Amino acid sequence: MSDATRPVDETTAAPSADPTLAADIDACCRLSGEFTLRSGQVSHEYFDKYLFESDPALLARVADQMVALVPEGTELLGGLELGGVPIATALSARTLHPTLFVRKKAKEYGTCKLAEGPDVAGRRITLVEDVITTGGAVRDAVRELRAAGAVVEVVICAIDRSPEGENPLADVELEVRPVLTKAQLDEARAAAS
Ligand SMILES: O=P(O)(O)OC[C@H]1O[C@H](OP(=O)(O)OP(=O)(O)O)[C@H](O)[C@@H]1O
Numbered sequence: 001m002s003d004a005t006r007p008v009d010e011t012t013a014a015p016s017a018d019p020t021l022a023a024d025i026d027a028c029c030r031l032s033g034e035f036t037l038r039s040g041q042v043s044h045e046y047f048d049k050y051l052f053e054s055d056p057a058l059l060a061r062v063a064d065q066m067v068a069l070v071p072e073g074t075e076l077l078g079g080l081e082l083g084g085v086p087i088a089t090a091l092s093a094r095t096l097h098p099t100l101f102v103r104k105k106a107k108e109y110g111t112c113k114l115a116e117g118p119d120v121a122g123r124r125i126t127l128v129e130d131v132i133t134t135g136g137a138v139r140d141a142v143r144e145l146r147a148a149g150a151v152v153e154v155v156i157c158a159i160d161r162s163p164e165g166e167n168p169l170a171d172v173e174l175e176v177r178p179v180l181t182k183a184q185l186d187e188a189r190a191a192a193s
């Protein structure tokens with residue numbers, strides 16, 4: 001088949017949209033109860049990312065949707081401990097960018113690294129996170145990686161549950177590119193009920 005006659009979906013690298021992903025993720029990992037979040041906030045809802053990350057088909061669908069969100073010029077992906085690591089690994093298998101595994105705290109023996117993998121100095125890193133609420137975990141990582149000489153401008157996340165219409169990471173000049181927002185998950189939930 002010539003390029004001129006090939007259907008558009010076959011010529012683009014990005015996979016087509018996944019219209020049932022929000023409903024499937026919501027059904028799989030939204031929990032109700034009382035949860036203390038990383039930030040100290042108390043919430044009556046929690047997205048247990050490990051429930052989708054442990055499902056190979058769902059993890060693959062999330063990673064597929066992330067491919068088109070990776071900015072041009074990315075040299076390394078950076079998955080944040082712990083939940084960001086499997087997602088970054090799945091994404092890396094698709095885009096073939098090498099991946100860093102970014103610890104919350106540098107290891108205290110051996111290589112003593114915060115970011116496991118290739119050297120970060122002077123490299124353009126796109127972060128990969130599971131859930132963003134206040135952006136605190138991402139902010140900590142950005143500061144550490146920039147202090148080590150990395151260029152970090154974008155974070156891709158599976159679920160952005162930060163307040164709608166605001167960029168929780170504007171203060172550190174980081175763009176947030178979510179696969180799913182809380183509003184999309186709420187909409188999918190409402191449609192399913
Ligand atoms: O945007 P924030 O307010 O920082 O909240 C979101 C962060 O909180 C969770 O981290 P946790 O330490 O529970 O993660 P883990 O299970 O991935 O280690 C989540 O995985 C994000 O990293």
Ligand SMILES: O=C(O)c1cc(=O)[nH]c(=O)[nH]1
Nearest residue numbers: 037038046047049131133
């Ligand atoms: O803010 C958090 O700590 C948080 C919220 C959420 O929905 N899921 C999660 O894993 N962490």
